[in-house]
Amino acid sequence: MIKFFRQIRYKLMSENKTGKYLKYAIGEIILVVIGILIALQINNWNETLKNKEREREILQDIKTSLQSDLELYDKVFNGRFETKRIGLEFLKKAAYANQNHSKDTLMRYVRMIQLDIQFRYERGPFDALKSAGFELIKDKEMRKKIITTYESYLPGYSLFINNYNDDRVTLGQKFQQDILKEVLIKEEEGRLDIVARIKVDNLLQHPSFISLLALEQDKYENYMDRMADVKNQMNVLIAELNGLIVDD
Numbered sequence: 001m002i003k004f005f006r007q008i009r010y011k012l013m014s015e016n017k018t019g020k021y022l023k024y025a026i027g028e029i030i031l032v033v034i035g036i037l038i039a040l041q042i043n044n045w046n047e048t049l050k051n052k053e054r055e056r057e058i059l060q061d062i063k064t065s066l067q068s069d070l071e072l073y074d075k076v077f078n079g080r081f082e083t084k085r086i087g088l089e090f091l092k093k094a095a096y097a098n099q100n101h102s103k104d105t106l107m108r109y110v111r112m113i114q115l116d117i118q119f120r121y122e123r124g125p126f127d128a129l130k131s132a133g134f135e136l137i138k139d140k141e142m143r144k145k146i147i148t149t150y151e152s153y154l155p156g157y158s159l160f161i162n163n164y165n166d167d168r169v170t171l172g173q174k175f176q177q178d179i180l181k182e183v184l185i186k187e188e189e190g191r192l193d194i195v196a197r198i199k200v201d202n203l204l205q206h207p208s209f210i211s212l213l214a215l216e217q218d219k220y221e222n223y224m225d226r227m228a229d230v231k232n233q234m235n236v237l238i239a240e241l242n243g244l245i246v247d248d
Contacts, residue, residue, distance in 0.1 A: 054132065054136060055136050055137060055138065056245060058125060058128060058129045058132065058136065058137075059137070059142075059241055059244060059245055060245060061124075061125035061128065062125045062126060062129070062146065062241065063238055063241040063242070063245070064125075065122040065124065065125050065126075066234045066237060066238050066241075067238060068122060069122055069234065070231060070234055070235070070238075073227060073230070076117075077117045077119075077227065078227075080115045080116075080117055081115070081117070081223055081224065083112050083115055084112060084113055084115045084116075084216070084220055085220060086112060087111075087112025087113040087115075088113050088213070088216060088217055088220060090109050090112075091106070091109050091110070091113065091204075091213055092213065092217075094106075094109075094204055095204040095205070095209070095210065095213065098204055098205065099204070101204075103197070103198045103203070106198060106203055106204070107196070107197065107198055110180075110196075110198070111196075113213070113216040114172075114216070116165055116219065117161075117223070118162060119157065119158050119161040119162050119226075119227075119230075120158070121154050121158075123150055123154075126146065126150040129146070134147060139244060142240065142241070142244055145237060145240065146237070149233060149234075149237055153230075153233055154230070157226055157229065157230050160222070160226050161222070161223060161226050161227070164219070164222050165219055165222075165223075168215055168218075168219060171215060172212060172215050172216070174208075175208040175209070175211050175212035175215065176196075176208075176212065178200075178206070178208035179198060179199065179200050179203060179206055179208050179209050179212070180196045180197065180198060180199060181196070181197055181198075181199040182194050182195070182196055182197075183195060183196075183197050
């Protein structure tokens with residue numbers, strides 16, 4: 001094509017048709033400029049499509065990670081705290097009625113109320129968005145909600161749940177030292193193990209046991225309240241992500 005235009009210019013020059021040559025040259029320049037503009041437009045269009053696809057992928061990844069976190073909370077965390085609830089209910093009822101149970105039975109339920117979790121959440125997709133630039137999310141409200149969730153809400157819940165429990169570990173250990181002892185036992189396969197055993201005669205009425213029971217009940221209620229907020233926040237964000245991904 002370029003060779004073709006060059007041949008036309010040479011012909012006009014050789015025929016001394018300067019006016020026509022100038023007009024042609026100007027027309028050729030305009031065509032080149034138009035071609036460049038079209039190429040730039042196509043490039044911008046392709047870049048926009050790439051960014052849009054990347055935005056969709058990140059939004060989908062964030063949604064998937066939130067759903068995975070919720071599944072973990074329901075299957076693992078809630079399962080452990082349901083066991084904790086059962087232990088608390090049994091021991092509170094037994095203490096209130098001063099029921100007579102064997103030390104092995106009471107120890108089984110004491111182990112149940114000691115079950116805890118370390119709250120965590122997956123932030124890989126959010127970190128990927130952070131690296132790519134938050135401007136990749138064109139919806140400003142969605143961008144704000146995602147940032148707030150991962151840089152404010154979830155870190156805050158982590159502090160409320162994990163630090164709350166950690167602050168009570170020392171106190172709980174003190175109570176346990178008053179009512180429990182560690183003993184060395186030999187398992188059936190010959191392996192030695194250290195296990196906790198009740199060392200007081202009237203566990204259900206012991207002040208340290210009552211204090212431990214209240215402490216574990218407090219931890220349970222804190223967890224359930226905070227996790228209800230966590231799951232609600234995540235479900236709201238998932239619903240809004242669904243609408244945005246579908247609408248695109």
